[in-house]
Amino acid sequence: MKLFIIALSSLVFASGCTEQLRRAGIDERQLQAVGGVASTLARAETTPAEEAQLGQAAAATLLGTAPLVTDREMMQYINQLGGWIAKQTGRSDINWRFGVINSSNVNAFAAPDGYVFVTKGLLRELRDESELAGVVAHEIAHVVKRHYVVAMRKKDTSNALTNLAATTAQRNTRNADIVAQPLANLAQNLYSSGLDKGDEYEADRLGVVYAARAGYDPYGLVRVIAMYAGNSSNHDFELLFSTHPAPQDRLSALDKAMGERLDAFESKSISDSKSFQRMKQKAMQLADPRN
DSSP states (O other): OHHHHHHHHHHHTSHHHHHHHHHTTOOHHHHHHHHHHHHHHHSSSOOHHHHHHHHHHHHHHHHHHSOBOOOHHHHHHHHHHHHHHHGGGTOOSSOOEEEEEOOSSOOEEEETTTEEEEEHHHHHHOOSHHHHHHHHHHHHHHHHTTHHHHHHHHSOOHHHHHTHHHHOOOTTOOHHHHHHHHHHHHHHHHHHHOOOHHHHHHHHHHHHHHHHHTTBOTTHHHHHHHHHHTTTTOGGGHHHHHHSOOHHHHHHHHHHHHTTTTHHHHTTSBOOOHHHHHHHHHHHHOOOOOO
8 A cells, every 4th residue: 555655646746737737726835735635644653743734634523513512511520531531641741631422323433643532422322431441442552553644555555645736726825735635535434434354452451451440430431432333323333333343243252352350440449420421411411413
């Protein structure tokens, strides 16, 4: 795939292709932006600035579908809970940002550079704070292990790059805006198709560990996955089922990885809080955003 991207970048700047793009209204500045996206995705590693750009594009894609809730208490709550769990990862170099998306779909998402979101639909379905902690810890693990960054590199980027001519043929468009569009297309494709099964299993394992380190019942995430298994016909769970491994496969993998090693944490851990129940009640009452 890396060789494919490099070849595509070379093709964009080949004389014949370049001339066609110029005739379509793409100037030298825009051509350089196309090449910048290709070279960013072709390299083995990204710089912190480039990873931040990937994260911004992915977060914008998620929030373009549904906005964050505007309830200040709810946003403060999710950031405090998420921030505490994130401290258990040992990563002080990530600028963590947490939010609740105003969507009735039951799901949670992460994006490069420390973005973690849960939906209000998920809050409505969860029973206690340890379940929320398990889900948030799972998403934090995706960020820590850079699953989305790696997955973006694996995805076929040809559509995002070749369609750039059609979407950015505006002389006054800034380079940042030009680069954002193909990255947003790539992020949208990724969230629609999901991560590799191995990434999800790894995030499950690490999520249980992070939640336990934070003092939460380590079986919170297990109960959430079991809840997924019981809602296979619920349309609010559709995206989650289409982008994640089968719940039973996840439970089996977790059982094999955990065994009874975390049983000792269960009796000493946090299961629920009044704050969580208050946030759940708010989520139940929160109206969907107007289109």
